[in-house]
Amino acid sequence: MKVGHTLRSARRLRTAGIAAVAATALVLTGCSSDADATEENSTQTTTIRIAPQPIADFAPIWLGMEKGFFTDQGLDIEIVEGGASSSAQIPLLLSGNADFAATTATAAIQAKSQNMDVTLVGGLTNFAASDDTDQSGLVVAKDSRLTGFRDLEGKTVAISGLKSVSEAVISAAVEKSGGSASKVSFIQAPMPNLGDLVATGGADAAFLIDPFLSKATGEGLKVLGHPFPLAAPGVPGTSLAASAPFVKANPDTIAKFRTALAKSVDFANQNPDLVKAALATNAKIPLDMLTNSKNPTFDAVIDPAALTAEIELLLEYGVLTESVDASSLLTPAK
Structure with a gap:
């Protein structure tokens, strides 16, 4: 199902006539309508649409999909194309054409400084400290x-x-x-x-x-x-942004997504060869071109202090014209 929508349950059937029909069906089939509803609801998944980046930073999402970490949380990931750059992905969120976007933290900071209602749900990579x-x-x-x-x-x-x-x-x-x-x-x-x-x-x-x-x-x-x-050692790199209204309307989905993201990030850090294989497959980069390349270090959590340092740096060198409070950009834990 799409986020924000739930299946109708047999529990909603309130009229006596419908209840009688349900009772007759119970006798004829030997199945409880409540049991049917419970079984049906237990198999439902929430579809999350993500605008990707065809770079190694996105590997945890590809690997998490492959290993079933998102499915385990009742989430079905749908890849949404159309964001040719980080800044182009922000409109996908605001228009409702994507639920999450793998974008640079800088693009999200710039959008927030222009009063766009975006928030950072989680991290993917930080820039290296050494x-x-x-x-x-x-x-x-x-x-x-x-x-x-x-x-x-x-x-x-x-x-x-x-x-x-x-x-x-x-x-x-x-x-x-x-x-x-x-x-x-x-x-x-x-x-x-x-x-x-x-x-x-x-x-x-x-x-x-x-x-x-x-x-x-x-x-x-x-x-x-x-x-x-x-x-700028350790400042946030590629992050997962969403529209603030979407996050506010779907707190349970956000919590499940973060759980799956943490598992996906840990798996990616522990399996560097699979990161390269995922990049080769999904970004169509020849595997031999990746032989000597370094993988990023993945991190599912954005450090507020590191984000603040990035904001200050962007201000100092004219990339940002209006400051942003880092805490206002980060989605708080549930």
């Missing part, structure tokens, strides 16, 4: 003379989205390294094309996430550095 675990990085040409973030002054950096958390964090990394972020130019291109821009001289550096990072380094580019561990 270089060793980071699946992202800034790449430059093999013969580039750039040696650190400070050298990006006067240079062009290609990223997958302007006014994004990547832009803010790279700017912060430049300043933490003694440079001026205002002297860095950012251009936008699709993630699969960013490495090519550096290789052909269209950009001095590019910010990539695996598997595109490992692909680029395998083709001769080199990693200049890891901006997230330096400037």
Whole structure:
């Protein structure tokens, strides 16, 4: 069934005439109408429509569907396409065309700052806290003379989205390294094309996430550095957003979803090879391209302090123009 709808039960039959018919049926069939209703209701599932991201961050949902973690909670997951980017997924929620969307925390923060009625139900990934675990990085040409973030002054950096958390964090990394972020130019291109821009001289550096990072380094580019561990360790990455009215109307469904999500995230963290297999199957990425790529670390719970740090960073570097109270963006536990 769809969320917000329940089956009619035989318990609702109140008139004497209908009760008599039910009693006759009981004699003829040997089955209780209450038992029928109970059995019927016990097999019902609630359909949850999720707008995905074709990246490794979404793997817990794919794996949770495959392993039956959502089914165990009486949830049927339906994948809804149509959100080409994180910001494009927010309208899917507000229009009622999706119940949840796997979007960046930044997109949800920006939507909230514009008085859109969205909330974060749970997490999927956080950005890495150390270089060793980071699946992202800034790449430059093999013969580039750039040696650190400070050298990006006067240079062009290609990223997958302007006014994004990547832009803010790279700017912060430049300043933490003694440079001026205002002297860095950012251009936008699709993630699969960013490495090519550096290789052909269209950009001095590019910010990539695996598997595109490992692909680029395998083709001769080199990693200049890891901006997230330096400037914003552990801030929320891909998260699950919903409309606030949907969450308010369906508290039991939200609780069940969170239970299944926690199991799915734990399973994904414990089975890195299955994460890559799920990405290859569902995002149509060749498995051999994923051989050297790093998986993200999955986390079903969004830390309010980390979310606040991200909001402050976005404000500082002009990605966000109005502040947001992190607690107002997070769906509280039931």
